[in-house]
Every structure is written in C-alpha cells, then in structure tokens.
Amino acid sequence: MWFLLGITFTLCIFLAYRAYILPEQQINFYQTFLDSANTSKNLLIKERVADIKIATATTEEKLLSTNKRFDDFILFGGIIVTLLLVISATVYFKTESEVAKNFDEKFWDYEKKVQDSVTKVEILLNSVAAQAEIMQKINKRLLSNQGRTPT
Amino acid sequence: MMQEQLEKIQYTLDDFNLLEKRVRDNIAKADEYKQLDKYLSSVTGEEDSYILNKMKESGILTYNEYVLERNKNKVDGNITGTVLGVIAALKRLLTNNLF
Numbered sequence: 731m732w733f734l735l736g737i738t739f740t741l742c743i744f745l746a747y748r749a750y751i752l753p754e755q756q757i758n759f760y761q762t763f764l765d766s767a768n769t770s771k772n773l774l775i776k777e778r779v780a781d782i783k784i785a786t787a788t789t790e791e792k793l794l795s796t797n798k799r800f801d802d803f804i805l806f807g808g809i810i811v812t813l814l815l816v817i818s819a820t821v822y823f824k825t826e827s828e829v830a831k832n833f834d835e836k837f838w839d840y841e842k843k844v845q846d847s848v849t850k851v852e853i854l855l856n857s858v859a860a861q862a863e864i865m866q867k868i869n870k871r872l873l874s875n876q877g878r879t880p881t
Numbered sequence: 882m883m884q885e886q887l888e889k890i891q892y893t894l895d896d897f898n899l900l901e902k903r904v905r906d907n908i909a910k911a912d913e914y915k916q917l918d919k920y921l922s923s924v925t926g927e928e929d930s931y932i933l934n935k936m937k938e939s940g941i942l943t944y945n946e947y948v949l950e951r952n953k954n955k956v957d958g959n960i961t962g963t964v965l966g967v968i969a970a971l972k973r974l975l976t977n978n979l980f
Contacts, residue, residue, distance in 0.1 A: 849958045856962025857969060860935075864970035867925040 738811055742804060749797045890916055897972045904964050907951050911944035914964065918944075921967055924974065935963040 892900075900917065903909040918932040925931070933944070939959050941947045947960060 852958025853962040853965060856959050857966035860931075860963040860966025861970045861973075864921065864925065864931070864967060865973070867927065868970070868974060871924075871926045 734811060734814075738804075738807060741807075745797070745800045745804060749800070890920060892920060892971065892975070894972060894975055897968050897975070901965060901968045904961065904968070909948075911948045914944045914947065917964070917967060921971065924971065932960070932964060932967060936960055 900909065900913060903913065914932060918930045921931050922928065936942070936944070936947050939957055941950060941957075941960065947957075950957065951961075
C-alpha cells in the first residue's frame, strides 16, 4: 500500500513539473526567439517564423492534450487508490469488530469447554492417585496377613 | 443391623462396572457411595472411611451433601476421581490384577 502511494506521489510531482514549470520555460524561450525574428524584414524569415508559430501552437496543443490525459489518469488513479484505502480500512475495522463480537458471544462456551477439560484431567489424576494409594494399602494388608513386612 | 448389612455386601465385576457408570453419569445415590466406602474399609482393614475423608478435604461433610453438590453440576474432580480410582482398584483386586 505504501509502495503504491509512493509511486503515485512521485508521478504527481513529475506531472506537475511537466504541466506547469517546463511549458513556461519553453514558451519563454520561443517567445524571445520569435520576437527577435518577427522584427526582421526578410520574407523568408517571416515565413519560417509563421511555420514555427504554427508548429509551436500544435506542440502546445499536443502538450496540453497529453497533460489533460495525465490529469485524467491521476484523477482516476487517485480515486481508485482512495477507494482501495477506504475498502482496506473498512475491512480492517469490520473484521476487528466482528472478532470482538464473536469472542464476546462465544467466550463462555469456550470457558465451559476448558473447564470441562480441566475437570476430566482432574478426575483422571485423582483416579490414578487413589488407585495407587489403595493398591498400596491392599498390598500392605496382604503382606501383613502373610506375616511379611511390606517393602 | 445396617452396619452388618453394609459389611456383608459383596461386589462382583459387573456391580463395579455398573457403579462406575452410575458415578460417571452422576446418578449414583449416597448409599452407594457409603457402601463402597465401607467395602473399601473392609478390604484395606482400616477403620477410616477413605472416600468420606476425601470429601471432607473438599469441604463436603456427608455423602448426601456430595450427591447434592454433584446434582448442581458442580463436579468435583478430586472426589469423583477418587471414587473412580477406588472402583478401578477394587476391580483389579477382584480380577487378581493387583501388581
């Protein structure tokens, strides 16, 4: 997500440079050149100036058109990125709330299951302990009946 | 009279199996626990009631109180485990599978 945001941000800076700073520099350069050439009395130069003006106008139009496409791209890209961010945030918060809700609902069930398991283990342990103790007592009694000392 | 009846009682393997199920399913009565305890005392030759002593360790003073507590679904692993252990040990004694 941050990677995409970084790319978008870099692209924005690049396009802003192309759209506002670079054309102004180019226009200034052409304007100075055309102003100096326009004062010339040579017909050939004037024709060339006219050609250059037409070419410049065409290039400017192309540039503007391209910039508008890039603007569209940025606009829709921005909308898509924003939507993705909103969707991600929504999914995150929804999941969090769902998990919390589910946990609250099922907590006592799980607690009961754990408690039942604990009781079962407790029963088994005490059963083994009682068995061992009683066997020992019976063994002791049997040996004393036989007149032997228990080991 | 009652004392004599309790001392005379004899268990078979089937009785122990049935009693074990009754204890597990929580339908054994206070008299059954009492009889088992007496039988155990007669087997071990000790005068102390082994099961009752375990009950007292858990704060339960009589067999009836234990049955009452179990009916309230408060299964005490300590006492129930002891009773089941006693039954298992006596079953082993009956089947000569002591050691």
